[in-house]
Amino acid sequence: MNSFATIPPEDRYAEFHERYPALNLIGNTRMVEILCFREELPEVRVFAKAEYANPGGSLKDRPVRRMLLEALIRGEIGNGRIVLDSSSGNAGIAYAMLGAMMNLPVQIVVPGNASRERKLRIQAHGARLVQTDPMEGYDEALREGHRIAEADHDRYFHCDQYANDNNWLAHYHTTAAEIILQSEGQLTHFVGGIGTGGTITGVGRRLRKDLPGVEIVQIVPEDFPGIEGLKPLENPGDIIPKILDAGVVDRKVKVSSMDAARMCTLLARYGIFAGQSSGAYLQGVYETAKRIRKGVIVTLLNDIGERYMSTGLWESR
Numbered sequence: 001m002n003s004f005a006t007i008p009p010e011d012r013y014a015e016f017h018e019r020y021p022a023l024n025l026i027g028n029t030r031m032v033e034i035l036c037f038r039e040e041l042p043e044v045r046v047f048a049k050a051e052y053a054n055p056g057g058s059l060k061d062r063p064v065r066r067m068l069l070e071a072l073i074r075g076e077i078g079n080g081r082i083v084l085d086s087s088s089g090n091a092g093i094a095y096a097m098l099g100a101m102m103n104l105p106v107q108i109v110v111p112g113n114a115s116r117e118r119k120l121r122i123q124a125h126g127a128r129l130v131q132t133d134p135m136e137g138y139d140e141a142l143r144e145g146h147r148i149a150e151a152d153h154d155r156y157f158h159c160d161q162y163a164n165d166n167n168w169l170a171h172y173h174t175t176a177a178e179i180i181l182q183s184e185g186q187l188t189h190f191v192g193g194i195g196t197g198g199t200i201t202g203v204g205r206r207l208r209k210d211l212p213g214v215e216i217v218q219i220v221p222e223d224f225p226g227i228e229g230l231k232p233l234e235n236p237g238d239i240i241p242k243i244l245d246a247g248v249v250d251r252k253v254k255v256s257s258m259d260a261a262r263m264c265t266l267l268a269r270y271g272i273f274a275g276q277s278s279g280a281y282l283q284g285v286y287e288t289a290k291r292i293r294k295g296v297i298v299t300l301l302n303d304i305g306e307r308y309m310s311t312g313l314w315e316s317r
Contacts, residue, residue, distance in 0.1 A: 089118030171202025197244030204248025
């Protein structure tokens with residue numbers, strides 16, 4: 001495996017990467033071998049992309065970069081229009097950070113129970129924060145984002161990460177391409193989850209094209225108390241992301257918040273400090289590893305553990 005291998009930015013973005021050099025900090029994250037299960041399952045190798053190493057601290061820097069650069073190319077922003085979207089927090093940080101970098105006004109709608117660390121980081125970059133009733137769930141933040149955009153279309157550019165094809169295309173062209181290159185095409189299984197649907201759609205489609213034998217495993221979070229960054233989709237009335245291609249998924253694994261917390265602690269004991277959804281992914285990796293007994297599994301460490309200090313994730317562990 002070559003964790004140092006990198007993918008160059010697409011030529012159409014070269015001008016922006018020169019104008020805003022910090023854009024080059026996004027992507028080309030290292031792939032690290034996870035050793036937690038080696039003793040129990042010696043014939044399964046597990047690797048994870050360290051997405052918390054992105055400058056915004058999460059995987060979301062990738063799709064937000066592409067969505068904003070495409071909007072700039074089309075002339076939809078950069079003229080005073082406010083970049084608007086809803087987020088559980090990590091994408092909001094990416095919007096706020098990149099907006100500050102590129103002098104774009106940003107407004108983010110988040111559920112009121114988004115972690116304090118996320119909300120403070122968004123505000124630190126100068127973005128405006130709108131909070132919705134946490135009892136209404138994350139889908140209410142989505143609905144509020146649409147209401148704001150529809151009420152004043154000329155003032156806002158609604159990026160709408162749940163329906164923006166540049167979300168999944170970012171993962172198709174960068175995340176998946178890096179996984180294939182760094183794993184030297186040896187992976188047999190990919191484990192991921194669904195927030196906006198961008199990651200599993202983009203990675204899944206690229207793997208289907210280049211390595212059609214790879215199995216795609218989707219994490220399914222419990223409804224309550226839920227897992228930050230992962231969206232429940234199993235109930236009537238749940239908003240299904242428009243960009244989600246559920247057809248790329250071969251198998252699903254149900255994961256509880258307790259499973260996720262336990263795996264976060266296990267990762268921490270191995271020196272990797274990642275957030276709740278990363279713990280959920282690792283539980284899915286473990287279940288997959290026990291099932292297959294031999295293979296190469298790749299997953300993602302979506303964000304950094306410090307982002308959850310105020311949530312109780314790390315208490316009494």
